[in-house]
Amino acid sequence: MNGLWLVAGREIRTRIRTKGFLISLALSGLLVVALAFVPKLLSGQDAYEVAVVGAVPVAAADVTYTKYADEAGARKAVTDGDVDAALIDDQRVVSKGELDQRLGLLLESAHREGKIKASGLVITPLSVETGATAQYQSVRTGIATLLVMVLFFLLIYSAMYVAMGVVEEKGSRIVEILLAAVRPWQLLGGKIVGLGLLGLVNLAVVIGGGLIAATATGLAGDFPPGMAGIVISTVVWFVLGYAFFSVLAAAFGSLVSRQEEVNSVLTPMTMTMTITYLVAYFAAVEPEGTLARVLSLVPPFSSMVMPVRTAAADVPIAEIVLSAALMVVATVAVLLAGARVYNRAVVRTGARVKLAEVLR
Amino acid sequence: MLEVQDLRKRFGDKVALDGVGFAVRPGEMFGFVGANGAGKTTTMRIVMGVLDADSGEVRLDGKPLTYDSRRRFGYMPEERGLYQKMKVAEQVEYFGRLHGLGRAAARDAAGELIERLGISGRRDDAVETLSLGNQQRVQLAVALVHSPSVLVLDEPFSGLDPIAVDALADVLKDRCSSGVPVVFSSHQLELVEQLCDSVGIISGGRMVASGPVDELRDTEGRTLLKVVVRGASPGWADGLTGEVTTDGDRQVLLIESGDDQEILRSAVNAGEVEHFGRQRPTLAEIFREAVA
Numbered sequence: 001m002n003g004l005w006l007v008a009g010r011e012i013r014t015r016i017r018t019k020g021f022l023i024s025l026a027l028s029g030l031l032v033v034a035l036a037f038v039p040k041l042l043s044g045q046d047a048y049e050v051a052v053v054g055a056v057p058v059a060a061a062d063v064t065y066t067k068y069a070d071e072a073g074a075r076k077a078v079t080d081g082d083v084d085a086a087l088i089d090d091q092r093v094v095s096k097g098e099l100d101q102r103l104g105l106l107l108e109s110a111h112r113e114g115k116i117k118a119s120g121l122v123i124t125p126l127s128v129e130t131g132a133t134a135q136y137q138s139v140r141t142g143i144a145t146l147l148v149m150v151l152f153f154l155l156i157y158s159a160m161y162v163a164m165g166v167v168e169e170k171g172s173r174i175v176e177i178l179l180a181a182v183r184p185w186q187l188l189g190g191k192i193v194g195l196g197l198l199g200l201v202n203l204a205v206v207i208g209g210g211l212i213a214a215t216a217t218g219l220a221g222d223f224p225p226g227m228a229g230i231v232i233s234t235v236v237w238f239v240l241g242y243a244f245f246s247v248l249a250a251a252f253g254s255l256v257s258r259q260e261e262v263n264s265v266l267t268p269m270t271m272t273m274t275i276t277y278l279v280a281y282f283a284a285v286e287p288e289g290t291l292a293r294v295l296s297l298v299p300p301f302s303s304m305v306m307p308v309r310t311a312a313a314d315v316p317i318a319e320i321v322l323s324a325a326l327m328v329v330a331t332v333a334v335l336l337a338g339a340r341v342y343n344r345a346v347v348r349t350g351a352r353v354k355l356a357e358v359l360r
Numbered sequence: 361m362l363e364v365q366d367l368r369k370r371f372g373d374k375v376a377l378d379g380v381g382f383a384v385r386p387g388e389m390f391g392f393v394g395a396n397g398a399g400k401t402t403t404m405r406i407v408m409g410v411l412d413a414d415s416g417e418v419r420l421d422g423k424p425l426t427y428d429s430r431r432r433f434g435y436m437p438e439e440r441g442l443y444q445k446m447k448v449a450e451q452v453e454y455f456g457r458l459h460g461l462g463r464a465a466a467r468d469a470a471g472e473l474i475e476r477l478g479i480s481g482r483r484d485d486a487v488e489t490l491s492l493g494n495q496q497r498v499q500l501a502v503a504l505v506h507s508p509s510v511l512v513l514d515e516p517f518s519g520l521d522p523i524a525v526d527a528l529a530d531v532l533k534d535r536c537s538s539g540v541p542v543v544f545s546s547h548q549l550e551l552v553e554q555l556c557d558s559v560g561i562i563s564g565g566r567m568v569a570s571g572p573v574d575e576l577r578d579t580e581g582r583t584l585l586k587v588v589v590r591g592a593s594p595g596w597a598d599g600l601t602g603e604v605t606t607d608g609d610r611q612v613l614l615i616e617s618g619d620d621q622e623i624l625r626s627a628v629n630a631g632e633v634e635h636f637g638r639q640r641p642t643l644a645e646i647f648r649e650a651v652a
Contacts, residue, residue, distance in 0.1 A: 006457055014446065174441030176410050177502060181431060181458035347410050 003182035007190025015198055025202055029209040036213035048103045051077045054089035060110035139222045144284035144312035150206050151304050152277040158199040159245040163253035163262055165191050170346050171257045184343045192246045203238055230311045241303030244331045251338035254345040255353045280304035287313035297323045299330035361385050362510055362541045367416035376402045378565040384541040391552035392545040394562035400545040401438045404514050408435050434508030436516050440499050444488035452501045459506035473501040478527055493524050513544040553643040561650050568650040577640045586639040587613040592631035
């Protein structure tokens with residue numbers, strides 16, 4: 001076990017010293033923080049100040065009235081930008097540029113309400129009832145969509161690094177002296193564990209950054225209940241998906257001896273991941289669709305589709321357990337086959353090794 | 361004692377090793393020579409467990425090699441391999457730790473070797489910034505850092521300048537004299553002759569000669585009679601079967617010994633005899649003859 005941790009330690013030390021790692025870590029953190037601010041930017045202004053000359057209208061949500069003595073003073077306040085608009089004698093509205101749409105609606109309804117009240121008529125507002133799932137639907141879809149991207153990039157990025165590390169060691173033949181000191185499973189395991197821990201750090205930065213930013217912007221107030229569950233399921237599924245794809249990447253990587261060949265040898269894996277990504281993206285929008293339901297059970301698609309579906313909708317616990325169990329089985333199978341391929345192919349330098357040859 | 365017994369290995373239709381065997385005693389330096397493609401690297405890779413033999417065995421002190429016994433070997437593969445972006449001292453230390461040294465022991469051993477191999481000025485530089493010769497010294501440090509019980513080095517001297525060759529030879533002799541069997545392959549036959557106690561010559565996957573260098577020089581190849589005559593007229597040796605070369609006013613005759621006294625008489629008659637004696641074959645000559 002000691003050998004594995006030594007290898008993992010070297011992977012981590014080497015990787016965190018590179019600019020690429022620090023930059024991608026900072027960028028992914030900044031990206032989610034920026035995304036947390038987007039709803040606030042899109043929603044526009046949420047409080048208004050209005051100058052009032054003459055009669056003060058009925059109170060309106062988010063609107064503060066300030067009394068002015070005459071129209072000239074009110075108009076000056078509008079021009080100077082001290083207030084968003086001026087209401088003259090409860091009849092005319094003056095604004096500097098185009099009147100803010102929401103403010104217009106607020107003033108209009110306050111005006112009507114005042115007139116209706118004056119006429120003695122009583123109107124009960126419409127009451128709205130929604131299902132429990134629908135209540136946070138848009139936020140859940142947003143979180144799920146974000147999850148798809150984060151999971152996809154972290155998984156493909158980490159798996160790529162595993163493959164590149166394997167090829168680096170094979171291509172430089174350093175693997176021959178490494179294998180004189182440690183067993184293949186320690187070398188491969190150490191690499192996967194080390195780079196996986198860095199992937200988890202990156203995931204933690206993304207989730208942590210997102211949660212802190214969401215709290216700071218007040219977005220967290222709209223979070224559905226069970227946010228902790230979503231976070232935990234994301235981490236667990238990342239670990240499962242990473243275990244599956246990184247072993248696959250290492251096995252494919254061990255077939256070639258040059259970095260230039262990595263991309264082509266990994267194509268089957270990156271294709272699978274891209275399909276998974278697309279399905280997961282679809283599942284974020286339509287979590288109860290047949291495709292999403294089926295593929296959230298089938299490994300390795302489930303590694304991205306299930307956490308996304310869990311975030312977007314309420315998934316029966318039995319389905320989650322079944323899906324996780326299937327994924328664990330698939331991961332163990334890939335681990336056994338992948339370790340076999342790696343053991344046999346990693347010292348066979350030169351031309352690309354055929355998969356069928358080493359699996360026999 | 362490291363014993364290699366009757367190794368056989370095929371790659372597809374090609375027979376790479378066809379019964380290779382030799383033995384290296386503790387404290388013995390064994391030179392493994394052969395033409396390109398003769399099977400040296402394949403043999404060493406099998407000794408190190410990088411490849412599996414089809415049949416045959418490698419034993420250390422009578423016991424078949426296991427992962428744990430190999431872990432105490434020091435190995436330098438033919439194709440050099442280091443982490444290019446890792447620093448020199450850090451890299452040597454890392455390999456020490458992989459071989460089971462503790463943190464402090466690995467650091468001390470790495471520092472000492474780096475000093476010894478004359479690269480202490482580069483200890484904190486990335487390997488990729490070093491010249492090839494210096495990278496090779498790092499490679500050797502990696503092979504030696506855990507004080508191995510057996511050394512297996514594939515072409516350790518290739519590409520080194522004479523000063524580096526001396527530094528490396530010193531370190532190897534040192535390890536050897538502490539009782540470690542050392543096996544190394546090389547094309548530099550003079551160097552092998554000078555350093556090694558024993559040699560093995562491999563050709564086409566078979567051992568064609570092996571044993572102590574002195575013994576081989578006595579038993580393998582032809583021992584020739586060398587006669588140097590000064591001021592002889594050309595054609596003095598026409599009646600003899602040997603080969604004559606001219607060097608200024610000296611004529612050098614190399615001949616298979618037969619009737620030595622008769623040859624001496626002809627030489628004395630022809631001119632002033634400067635040298636008359638048997639010449640044992642050099643390792644290079646034995647090698648050429650064995651491989652031919």
